[in-house]
Amino acid sequence: MYALVDGNNFYVSCERVFDPRLRGVPVGVLSNNDGCFVARSDELKALGVKMGQPAFQVRDLLRANRVKVLSSNYTLYGDMSGRVLDTLRELVPDVEPYSVDESFLNLAGFDHWNLSDLGSGIRETVRDWTGIPTCVGIGPTRTLAKLANHAAKKRLLNDRGVCDLSPPDIRAGLLSRIAVGEVWGIGPASQVKLNYIGIRTAADLAQMDRRHARDLLSVTGQRIVDELRGVDCVHPDMVQKDRKGLAVTRAFGAPVCERGQMDEAVTAYATRVAEKLRDAGMATMSVQTFIHTNRFKDSDAQYSNAATVTLADATADTLAIVRAARECLSRIWRDGYRYSKAGVLLDGLVKPEAAQPSLFDATPDKARSQRLMQALDSVNAAHGRGSLQLAGAGIPRQRQWSARFDLRSPRWTTCFEELPMARA
DNA sequence: TCTGGGGTCCTAGGACCC
DNA sequence: TCTGGGGTCCTAGGACCC
Numbered sequence: 473m474y475a476l477v478d479g480n481n482f483y484v485s486c487e488r489v490f491d492p493r494l495r496g497v498p499v500g501v502l503s504n505n506d507g508c509f510v511a512r513s514d515e516l517k518a519l520g521v522k523m524g525q526p527a528f529q530v531r532d533l534l535r536a537n538r539v540k541v542l543s544s545n546y547t548l549y550g551d552m553s554g555r556v557l558d559t560l561r562e563l564v565p566d567v568e569p570y571s572v573d574e575s576f577l578n579l580a581g582f583d584h585w586n587l588s589d590l591g592s593g594i595r596e597t598v599r600d601w602t603g604i605p606t607c608v609g610i611g612p613t614r615t616l617a618k619l620a621n622h623a624a625k626k627r628l629l630n631d632r633g634v635c636d637l638s639p640p641d642i643r644a645g646l647l648s649r650i651a652v653g654e655v656w657g658i659g660p661a662s663q664v665k666l667n668y669i670g671i672r673t674a675a676d677l678a679q680m681d682r683r684h685a686r687d688l689l690s691v692t693g694q695r696i697v698d699e700l701r702g703v704d705c706v707h708p709d710m711v712q713k714d715r716k717g718l719a720v721t722r723a724f725g726a727p728v729c730e731r732g733q734m735d736e737a738v739t740a741y742a743t744r745v746a747e748k749l750r751d752a753g754m755a756t757m758s759v760q761t762f763i764h765t766n767r768f769k770d771s772d773a774q775y776s777n778a779a780t781v782t783l784a785d786a787t788a789d790t791l792a793i794v795r796a797a798r799e800c801l802s803r804i805w806r807d808g809y810r811y812s813k814a815g816v817l818l819d820g821l822v823k824p825e826a827a828q829p830s831l832f833d834a835t836p837d838k839a840r841s842q843r844l845m846q847a848l849d850s851v852n853a854a855h856g857r858g859s860l861q862l863a864g865a866g867i868p869r870q871r872q873w874s875a876r877f878d879l880r881s882p883r884w885t886t887c888f889e890e891l892p893m894a895r896a
Numbered sequence: 897t898c899t900g901g902g903g904t905c906c907t908a909g910g911a912c913c914c
Numbered sequence: 915t916c917t918g919g920g921g922t923c924c925t926a927g928g929a930c931c932c
Contacts, residue, residue, distance in 0.1 A: 503900035510900070510932095526899040544900090571903095571932045659930050690906060692930085719902060768899055815901090875900095904931080913921080 482573035483511035591634035615699035721815025736866035761800035
């Protein structure tokens, strides 16, 4: 059996832990650049604001209903996510983190427990220890646990925030009440295909011929059918593997029209992605840079392009990655456009020790590079990210391209200057 | 005026080889 | 009119996830 524990409106709940004024009122958290809603409280959902909806489209609604709108505070959410994970690990030995707000628990060894009670206990403990409300779904496979979690959130069986689909009869009844598009792995495109042949509910999909599912939706579809029937297929993405790629991509706070500005942005993104690379303990063989204009502005001339540099030697050196990213940019840059976004992507990551050395030893002084990167990382760890950076990344306060976070809450848990104050 | 970011897997098709 | 066969590897693009 598996349980899926999922934070309710996670980003909103993180904000509410530290600001009681946000409780009981409509609250929304915006994406980077204060663009789209990425988290909504129940009150905001009730007003009809959709996931991913651009904020400017609902400005009047937000004002009329005095909606509390916040920029995203990823530092806070990351820290709270870690606290929830620590709590879960106190309760169950085998925890598989799945996303910032979701974890699967492997309940092997809990056979003699009442699983509903176990789920309730987990909810209460997480709530008490971290302040984060969750829902718990339980089922024989991860796909069914995920579906159970959906049912718990929508209160399809009860309003206790826990849904246990381990009894087969309850499972069969519930699956027939859930649209096929709610099943984990069935997105809009697959849903259209399935509906077209008369498959509308999760129960219909569970009864579908496996081979037919494979023809229609590839092996992924076949796996989903098996999982819905209770056959554990261990989703490949659940197995802890080394990361394959890394990216830093950002929309600009204001359009970029000058090469110098773009050079700064690409340098800053490449610097950041190199930090993430070293943090993951990996090295990269290839660096890609892309730039594009605002596709939503029909009145603007459109341009989009990307270039890739393949390195002779796997590296995690900021200088080498920045150099490659800027070389890519010089190949794709065209004057005369209003660019809205750029990104630096690393692909084909390798463990540094497993990297195949180049025949021509392109980086003869690896030790020197490593010492330099260690020095860079330790200064930035001690004094905050960006304390020590390449001159080409521009001066932070003068970056016209950097994203807006006008409504960001304090970093309550990770920054001494921003700790919450209590008076007694 | 204003429309996110960062991942994974799968498949088809091209390049290349003998 | 006729224009090998059968591999492998790599990449781009689609679909999906949160």
